Each structure stands twice: as C-alpha cells, then as structure tokens.
Amino acid sequence: MSEIVQPSPIAVPLGAVRPLLLNWRRHVPLLLVAPLLIYMLVLYALPVLAMLLRSLNDPNWTLSHYAALFEDVVFAKTFWITFNTSITVTLGCLILGYPVALGLVRAKTMAPLILVIILLPFWTSVLVRSYAWMVLLGRHGLVNEGLIALGMIDRPIRILNTTLATQIAMIHILLPYMILPIANALRQIDPSLIRAASGLGATPFMTFRQVILPLSMSGVAAGTLLTFVLALGFYITPAMVGGPRDITLSMLIAQQVDQLNWAYAATLSAVLLATALAILAAARHLPGVGNAFKTSMR
Amino acid sequence: MGEAGMNGAGRGASVTLADLVKRYDRVNAVDGVSLDIRSGEFLTLLGPSGSGKTSTLMMIAGFETPTSGDIAIDGKSVVAMPPYRRNIGMVFQNYALFPHLTVEENIGFPLKQRGIPKAERAKLVAEALDLVHLPGYGARYPRQLSGGQQQRVAVARAVVFKPRLLLMDEPLGALDKQLRENLQLEMRRLHADLGITFIYVTHDQEEALTMSDRIAVMNDGKVAQVGSPEDLYDRPTDRFVAGFIGESNFLPAIVRGMEDDIVIAECDGAIIRAMCPSRPASGDKVTLTTRPERLRFADSAWSATTPQNRLSVTVTEAVFAGERCRYMLQAGDGTSMVLKEPSSAAIRRRAIGERAEISWSVADTILV
Numbered sequence: 001m002s003e004i005v006q007p008s009p010i011a012v013p014l015g016a017v018r019p020l021l022l023n024w025r026r027h028v029p030l031l032l033v034a035p036l037l038i039y040m041l042v043l044y045a046l047p048v049l050a051m052l053l054r055s056l057n058d059p060n061w062t063l064s065h066y067a068a069l070f071e072d073v074v075f076a077k078t079f080w081i082t083f084n085t086s087i088t089v090t091l092g093c094l095i096l097g098y099p100v101a102l103g104l105v106r107a108k109t110m111a112p113l114i115l116v117i118i119l120l121p122f123w124t125s126v127l128v129r130s131y132a133w134m135v136l137l138g139r140h141g142l143v144n145e146g147l148i149a150l151g152m153i154d155r156p157i158r159i160l161n162t163t164l165a166t167q168i169a170m171i172h173i174l175l176p177y178m179i180l181p182i183a184n185a186l187r188q189i190d191p192s193l194i195r196a197a198s199g200l201g202a203t204p205f206m207t208f209r210q211v212i213l214p215l216s217m218s219g220v221a222a223g224t225l226l227t228f229v230l231a232l233g234f235y236i237t238p239a240m241v242g243g244p245r246d247i248t249l250s251m252l253i254a255q256q257v258d259q260l261n262w263a264y265a266a267t268l269s270a271v272l273l274a275t276a277l278a279i280l281a282a283a284r285h286l287p288g289v290g291n292a293f294k295t296s297m298r
Numbered sequence: 299m300g301e302a303g304m305n306g307a308g309r310g311a312s313v314t315l316a317d318l319v320k321r322y323d324r325v326n327a328v329d330g331v332s333l334d335i336r337s338g339e340f341l342t343l344l345g346p347s348g349s350g351k352t353s354t355l356m357m358i359a360g361f362e363t364p365t366s367g368d369i370a371i372d373g374k375s376v377v378a379m380p381p382y383r384r385n386i387g388m389v390f391q392n393y394a395l396f397p398h399l400t401v402e403e404n405i406g407f408p409l410k411q412r413g414i415p416k417a418e419r420a421k422l423v424a425e426a427l428d429l430v431h432l433p434g435y436g437a438r439y440p441r442q443l444s445g446g447q448q449q450r451v452a453v454a455r456a457v458v459f460k461p462r463l464l465l466m467d468e469p470l471g472a473l474d475k476q477l478r479e480n481l482q483l484e485m486r487r488l489h490a491d492l493g494i495t496f497i498y499v500t501h502d503q504e505e506a507l508t509m510s511d512r513i514a515v516m517n518d519g520k521v522a523q524v525g526s527p528e529d530l531y532d533r534p535t536d537r538f539v540a541g542f543i544g545e546s547n548f549l550p551a552i553v554r555g556m557e558d559d560i561v562i563a564e565c566d567g568a569i570i571r572a573m574c575p576s577r578p579a580s581g582d583k584v585t586l587t588t589r590p591e592r593l594r595f596a597d598s599a600w601s602a603t604t605p606q607n608r609l610s611v612t613v614t615e616a617v618f619a620g621e622r623c624r625y626m627l628q629a630g631d632g633t634s635m636v637l638k639e640p641s642s643a644a645i646r647r648r649a650i651g652e653r654a655e656i657s658w659s660v661a662d663t664i665l666v
Contacts, residue, residue, distance in 0.1 A: 196394035198381040201411035
C-alpha cells in the first residue's frame with residue numbers, strides 16, 4: 001500500500017492534489033458503509049453518549065453520582081441480583097446446552113431438525129416467549145396442572161413471579177447463544193482425532209475428557225461470555241415473570257427513567273455498560289477465547 | 299506374550315480376514331476379502347481409490363463394523379471388540395495428532411490410557427522419540443513441526459505402547475517426493491527393529507514395491523492378487539494387476555496349443571509363447587502381457603539368446619527421456635505396444651514410420 005501513497009517526483013509540483021485523486025479508490029469501502037455509519041451515529045451513538053453524559057453533568061459537572069453509588073444500598077442489592085441471575089442462567093445454559101451441542105454435531109440425518117428446534121424460539125420475539133412462560137408457569141398453567149395430575153403436589157404452587165421463573169425463562173431464551181458457539185467449536189474437531197484416541201486405547205468417556213472437551217473450550221468460552229453479557233442486560237423477562245423483589249439493573253434503570261431521574265439512570269447505564277465491556281475485554285485474554293473471536297469473525 | 303520366540307518371530311500379531319464384506323448403501327465397498335497376514339510381516343494393501351483398501355483397514359482397526367465375515371487377530375475374532383480394546387497401533391493419513399497436546403503428551407496419550415505411571419511414561423516417550431529421530435522435540439506442539447516431523451510423531455505415538463500390529467493409512471501421502479523416499483526406508487528400518495506386523499495402505503505402487511514383504515492388490519472391493527513384489531511384477535495373474543503395477547503391454551491372441559507350462563498362441567500371424575498357470579483350450583481368445591523394458595529390437599547388438607518371441611511392428615512415436623528411449627509401436631493388427639530401451643550413444647535411434655522386428659523372452663510373457 002505505502003508505495004502507492006508516495007507521490008511520484010512529477011506529482012510534487014502539483015502538491016497533495018494528485019495523490020489524493022489517484023487514491024480515491026482506497027476510500028471506496030468507507031463510502032459504502034458511510035450511510036449506515038451516519039445513521040447509527042446520529043440516531044444511536046450520539047443519543048447514547050448524551051444520555052451517558054448526564055451522569056457527569058447533571059445539573060453541573062460532577063462525579064458525585066458515581067460516588068453516591070458506593071453508599072447506595074438499592075444499587076448494591078440490584079447489582080448483586082443481576083450478577084447472581086446472570087451467573088445462574090449462564091451455568092444453566094452451559095449444563096443444558098453442551099449435551100445438545102454434542103448431539104447436534106453427532107447427529108447426521110437428524111441434525112437439520114435439531115437445528116430448527118433450537119432456532120425456532122430464536123425467531124420468536126422475547127416478549128411473546130415471556131408471555132408464553134407466564135401462561136405455562138401461572139397458578140393454573142401447564143406446569144402446575146401437570147404436577148397436580150402426577151400427584152406430586154396437592155394444590156398449585158407459586159412459580160410465576162419468583163426468581164426461579166426468571167431463571168427458567170431466561171435459560172430458555174438464551175440457550176441458542178450457548179449451543180451454537182459450542183456446536184461450532186465441536187464441528188471443527190477433526191473426526192480422525194476421535195478415531196485416533198479410540199485406537200490408542202481411550203474409552204469413549206476418556207476421549208471426551210481428554211480430547212473433545214479441551215478442544216471445545218473455545219466454544220464454551222464464547223458461549224458463556226455471550227450468554228452472560230446478554231443476561232446482564234435482560235429487562236423484559238425478569239420484569240414479566242420475575243419476583244417482585246428481584247429487581248435487575250435494567251429494571252432499575254427503566255424505573256428511574258419513568259421517574260425522570262435521568263442522572264441516576266445514566267449513572268446506572270454507564271456502570272452496566274462498563275461492566276459488560278470489562279468482562280469482554282478481560283475474557284479476550286483467556287486462552288482459547290481470542291481464537292473464538294477470530295473464528296466467529298470468519 | 300509379546301516376548302515369545304527369541305528370534306523375533308511371534309512379536310507380531312497374525313491377522314486373518316475371512317470373507318470380509320462391508321456394504322454402504324447398496325454398494326459393497328469391500329466384497330469378500332480373505333487374507334492371511336503372517337506374524338511380523340510387512341503387508342501392503344495396494345489399490346486405486348475406491349478399491350476398498352481403506353475400508354478394510356478401518357475394519358481391522360475397529361472403526362468400521364463388517365457387514366459380514368470375520369477378522370481374527372492371533373486366532374481370536376475381534377469383530378465385537380471396540381477399537382480401544384484391540385491394542386493396535388494406527389498412523390492416519392493426516393497424522394491426527396492432538397493439537398492441544400505437546401509432542402510428549404501426544405506420544406504419552408496411549409500410555410496414559412493404560413494407566414502407566416508418569417515416570418515410566420516419560421521414559422517410554424523419550425525412547426519413542428529416539429526411535430523416530432526426534433529427541434528434544436517433546437515440549438513442542440504439533441503445529442510447530444514440519445509435515446515429516448509430525449508424521450514421525452504419529453509413528454512414535456502408534457508404537458510407544460508396543461502393539462503387536464501397526465496399521466498405516468497412506469501415512470506418506472501428504473509429503474513431497476524426496477521426504478517420502480527417505481521415510482519409506484525409515485519405515486522399513488522401523489519394521490525390522492520392532493519385528494511387529496505392519497499393514498500398510500497405499501495407492502502408490504512404487505511405494506508398495508519398495509517397502510513390502512507382500513502386497514495384496516485390491517480392485518472393486520476384492521483382492522486381485524497377493525504376492526511378493528517380484529511375484530506381482532513378473533507374474534501378474536490378472537489383467538488389472540499387470541496394468542496397475544508398472545506398465546504393461548497387452549496383446550490379444552488365440553491359443554493354438556500347450557507345451558508343458560507354456561502356451562503357444564497366435565498373435566498378429568506370429569507364434570508367441572507365454573508362461574501360463576492355467577490350461578486354456580485351443581482356439582480360446584486370450585490376452586498376453588509383457589513389460590515395456592523387457593522388449594528389444596531384434597537387430598540390436600545385445601539381444602539375448604534365450605527362447606524368443608518375435609513380432610513385426612512399425613514405430614509410431616519415439617521419445618528420448620534421458621536414461622532411456624521410449625517407443626510407441628504398432629503391430630500389424632493395430633495393437634499398440636510400448637518399448638523402453640536403455641539409452642546409449644552406441645544404439646541407433648529409430649525413426650517414426652520405420653519398420654522393425656522386436657523380440658523378448660518367453661519368461662517375460664504371461665497369459666492373463
């Protein structure tokens with residue numbers, strides 16, 4: 001590239017105009033993305049920035065909003081609930097998702113069907129799915145009726161509007177984000193490695209422990225990261241099916257915006273964003289995750 | 299039991315394939331293969347792609363289940379045994395080294411599965427690295443090695459647990475010619491050192507001829523011929539074998555009679571004598587085969603005096619290829635033949651269109 005940029009001796013008297021004209025082609029990619037870039041800048045990035053600025057300059061320039069968070073009991077509790085829910089949901093997705101990813105990769109003729117079943121909820125809106133869980137988990141919902149019919153309980157138990165309900169619904173919604181990166185990593189394992197392990201004396205379980213699991217860790221890391229960061233920002237589902245005391249950060253933000261408490265909402269948003277970015281940045285340095293990023297870019 | 303016999307015999311497993319069939323969809327990839335592989339032998343399964351050689355190997359290893367037939371190792375059927383119980387070493391075409399493990403851990407892998415303690419594992423791994431001339435490479439990862447080095451690690455890993463049978467699936471296929479030739483010799487040395495049975499799969503006939511004690515030529519899921527390299531080259535029993543191993547001329551002929559083991563046939567009006575294991579009837583249409591380098595121009599100075607076949611031909615093409623000259627010839631009945639003559643400044647080169655008489659030994663003529 002650099003030798004093209006250097007002006008030729010003839011071009012020197014013309015100043016910088018000539019190389020500029022010669023190199024307009026280099027800017028074609030930029031021109032192609034410019035419309036979307038401007039759209040996003042004006043309608044998304046600037047408002048977000050303006051919102052975040054309110055945590056610093058409302059009513060005048062100050063760090064007091066951030067300082068106040070350290071003594072804010074409501075914030076501490078909300079932050080803890082959000083983190084706790086995200087960790088539980090991520091672990092749930094991992095435990096339930098890994099075997100499915102394994103099955104998806106192992107299945108030959110069934111694979112397209114399994115993939116559709118995994119993706120079907122993916123194409124339905126979160127709102128609709130949350131409503132569905134309200135129906136299923138309600139007092140006279142399918143779950144309660146089923147448990148009564150099986151004789152496991154005598155009368156309906158409270159599932160809807162509990163922490164458990166939030167976790168069940170969030171795991172359901174976030175599962176594809178865990179399954180797909182793991183399945184992707186598993187699919188990239190050379191099948192001859194599995195044969196080699198078996199031929200060298202490893203039982204199926206030993207092959208899984210020593211070959212399949214370590215080689216799928218990049219997918220596990222990518223899926224865990226994705227699920228956890230998405231879970232941190234969940235709003236609709238905990239608001240609809242969660243317990244009255246299970247207030248997550250995004251619910252608190254919405255509440256504060258409703259009360260026109262902009263500075264506080266902005267401060268909370270900044271903290272949530274910073275947390276998510278910090279986790280992503282830290283995770284990049286974990287072994288295997290960097291590769292997962294590169295793989296998903298391809 | 300691996301130490302039976304002081305002279306090395308018995309260190310290798312014997313393998314018996316009995317009427318082995320592997321059916322995929324509606325095609326028999328392996329179609330009734332029966333083969334006795336002797337203890338300590340270097341046997342090559344040679345054939346074009348799709349001939350069933352790899353499927354046969356995969357069934358011996360246990361990665362594929364036979365549709366019917368039996369596989370016995372040292373007289374015991376292993377068909378129902380999973381691969382991880384068969385105790386067979388295997389080298390894959392793409393080496394299949396574990397990318398997340400170091401060279402040491404890769405070679406130690408089969409030992410770890412067998413519960414061998416760490417200290418002994420380290421000792422055996424070091425010995426295996428010495429065996430394949432890679433001492434000091436233990437801490438590296440496979441991706442840090444060249445193709446040839448990866449291949450050696452794969453071999454070390456396949457023999458470190460002292461299996462009595464080593465299977466190799468085109469292990470040199472991905473390497474360049476020079477390296478391949480070096481490693482062929484090393485494989486032979488390894489076979490002599492270890493004294494275990496090798497079953498080697500390749501589509502490269504030169505590789506098979508160089509390395510093997512015996513070769514089983516496979517075609518269409520069947521064994522076309524089994525024999526020593528000399529057997530297959532000098533006495534092919536089958537037109538496919540004659541064409542697949544080395545280059546062959548095929549002459550259509552009609553049987554006129556027999557003299558002991560020699561058939562007398564008429565070919566383009568000339569009487570040709572050929573070695574013949576079977577007893578064809580007079581008047582049968584048959585094919586005779588000869589090797590291009592065993593044909594001579596009858597008037598060249600060093601034509602031998604052994605019993606000769608002679609035929610009149612016309613030169614249709616003449617190519618000088620350095621160490622030898624290659625002539626395309628045409629007999630009166632239109633049959634094309636190839637003749638290879640060692641090049642010498644003293645030998646007159648033939649011109650295209652020139653008529654000539656060629657001769658060759660009866661021993662080099664086979665009825666297939």
